[in-house]
């Protein structure tokens with residue numbers, strides 16, 4: 001049985017220092033209009049709906065309550 005096209009593409013994981021991130025896909029083939037994403041501290045991560053990049057809030061950033 002052939003398994004053509006079943007490879008899982010691993011999306012990039014990008015560690016960020018702030019919950020407010022923006023993503024444009026980095027240009028190139030995965031580029032898309034710039035979108036702004038807000039990481040909820042209680043979640044600690046968000047996935048870009050366009051390019052599936054995974055933005056993870058750094059532990060240092062999570063340690064600081066955003067008051």
Ligand SMILES: [Zn+2]
Nearest residue numbers: 023025048051
């Ligand atoms: Zn993106």
